Amino acid sequence: MKKVFILAIFSIFFACFPVNAAEPVDPVDQFLLAQKYKKGDGIPVDMNKAFYWYEKSAKQGFPPAQFETALFFDLGKAGVKKDYVTAAYWYGQAAAQGEVNSQYNLGGLLWEGGLGLERDMEKAMDWWFLAAVQGHVGSQHNLGYAYTQRGKQDPEQFKKAYYWYHQAADQGAAKDQWHVGVFCENGLGVEKDLRSAIYWYRKAAAQGHTDARERLKKLGY
Structure with a gap:
């Protein structure tokens, strides 16, 4: 009877916590974990996991993660298919929040166009201007x-x-x-x-x- 009671208490205790409690939910923590996988900081380099956590963080609106996510699509890194439209989307999300490197890279994509992304030199210059006045x-x-x-x-x-x-x-x-x-x-x-x-x-x-x-x-x- 005591064993059943103890097991019931443990069941209630663990039910209060998510299965993946160790996984970060804060976008900054997710970004930092992605950085660790990217650089091999205390863990083996794993670009697939880096991308996974960058994207998780990006979806929560964290500009540095949005920039890194865009890079994967821009350059076709770690098995991610090169996709300028998606890259432009993520650069744009970060650029709209003032992330200077995203403004610069988005300008570059729009200046050249390609892979389904329409060329727009005027918008390219607009984004470069926003980065330039920040000293880029x-x-x-x-x-x-x-x-x-x-x-x-x-x-x-x-x-x-x-x-x-x-x-x-x-x-x-x-x-x-x-x-x-x-x-x-x-x-x-x-x-x-x-x-x-x-x-x-x-x-x-x-x-x-x-x-x-x-x-x-x-x-x-």
């Missing part, structure tokens, strides 16, 4: 490039290209320092200024930028 160098560079392409039809656009290249150059990006030098030397979006061009070429060359070094040689510096 890659987005600043991409805006510089985009406005440079527009400048071929409308020279006024070179002013915007110069501005964004300069923003990235100020943060030490060698390729953007090179672009600023080119713009200064040729008067694209800014007054011609060889002295400034040489300054920026030297900044880029000091970081190993080959074109900047070659241009300095041709200019006699």
Whole structure:
């Protein structure tokens, strides 16, 4: 009789707890577990389990997990079929919450399009802008490039290209320092200024930028 009573108590006790009580339910904890599986932090690397927990966290609205989930679909990682539409969805969820890398990557997907995702260069630039004003160098560079392409039809656009290249150059990006030098030397979006061009070429060359070094040689510096 006592055994039956004790078993009944244990049955009630365990019924109060979920079977998977050890599994995290908080999105941050789910994300951190995914990171452990991704990096092999104390456990064997398992990208399938990493994806599982990233997606669980993403569905609860956690931006870093939404970004990581998008990467799996963007790159076709760990057996996940490459799917730009789904990648754009998850990047978009995170980007709407201000996640800068998602804004950058979403811009890249929209700029190129493909795999069922409609190309939309205007929206791409809108997302890059949101990342660029947060100081994201890659987005600043991409805006510089985009406005440079527009400048071929409308020279006024070179002013915007110069501005964004300069923003990235100020943060030490060698390729953007090179672009600023080119713009200064040729008067694209800014007054011609060889002295400034040489300054920026030297900044880029000091970081190993080959074109900047070659241009300095041709200019006699």
